[in-house]
Amino acid sequence: MKKILIGSYVLIIIGVIFGIGNSGIFDSKNSKAIASGEKIYIKNCLVCHGETGKGEGSNAGTAINNQRFLSIVSDKDLYNYVKYGREGTAMPAYGPRLSEKDLVNLTAFMRNWQTKELDFNVPKTVSGDPDRGLKQYNVYCLNCHGEAGAGKIKMGTALSNPQYLKYTTDKQIWITTAYGREETKMGPSLKGLEGVRQLKKQDISDIISYIRSIKENKEVPNDYLKP
Template identity: 70%
Template sequence: MKKILYSLYGVIIIGIIICILNSGIFNSENSNAIAAGEKVYQKQCLICHGENGKGEGKNAGTAINNQRYLNAVSNKDIYNSVKFGREGTAMPSYGPRLSEDELNNVVAFIKNWQTQEIEFDVPKKITGDSLNGEKLYNISCINCHGEAGSGKPKMGTALSNPQYLKYTTDKQIWIGTAYGREDTRMGPSLKGLDGVRQLKKQEISDIVSYIRSIKVKQKSHNDYLEP
């Protein structure tokens, strides 16, 4: 008898869950967040990132509406980028300007641009030779991302920026380098893809290692200059 009751309870619980999912409650909440986030985006972000998020704004702004980028980042990653910004660049910190609801809403709006699910072939462990990575960087990346990752407006992200390095994982840097971002200047670099650069997986890992080493070099240089 108990087994029958437990089975009955299980069926009832499953039925309740299905009803809740089909009720559209969660979809409604997400739709409201997206709509609210669009208003925040238009007021705060459009001037740089553009109406369509393609980096077509009046001021310098990264293209954030492309599937390779959106598949490589989580909601939390976008949240950190918006909240903490990038010091020394045109991307300010919105933490002091926006409430938590506004931050989460604009994240929902941006993430809603994702329409595809992309599987990236990434090494399980990303380690490399930073010296070789520097050589490869100076051949393949410096024209857009600048010397030592300093960045160039309307051309390439500042890779040595402390917030970029803090809130971007090695995997994300590897994906960005290997697969690029469609409809932008950043073409793919992984061998076998359609980019001009045809780098092996290990060479891309070397570049990632170099990018990670930039802040160490800069810190050492600053320490040397201090009295």
């Protein structure tokens, strides 16, 4: 009887260990990537994006440790943002500075900030009137994002930046405009949410259409991170 009980306990313990292993808690490969990525982040990114990634660095930097942001971007997006940077801004292209492995590890570190996956109510297609969007933009967005989406330091992203437009989809811009980013100056704009701006869905689509029309995308590389 004791042998049977002991055998059962052993099987249970093995099962628990196997389950934990499969859960990714002991994923040593990913843990190593995250640890390496943290070192790269501290050396290259902390001064702008802050110790916690919430944009609290001594220099101007976007809040990237943000659940709404992390819920709408893929690893490929994060990788491209770092590799190609934003020309004409304080965000340099790290492709020439970091190895492919470094870029992948840094992506893993940033992804590790995500603690939940959020769902958003987004139109199936984002289509609007850029002329009407310009009027809306000048009323609701210009103060932070500047004339023609040029951006303002420590205020708002440069929306007309060619890398931003290249590597950010209309739906991603729509979600950021509608839902904002928690713990930042970018509050929600969609009607019914707790924001100062109360815009209809179509209003937001019009603004996105204007942003897309500000200037033509410049030719930038398109070699995405391969799975």
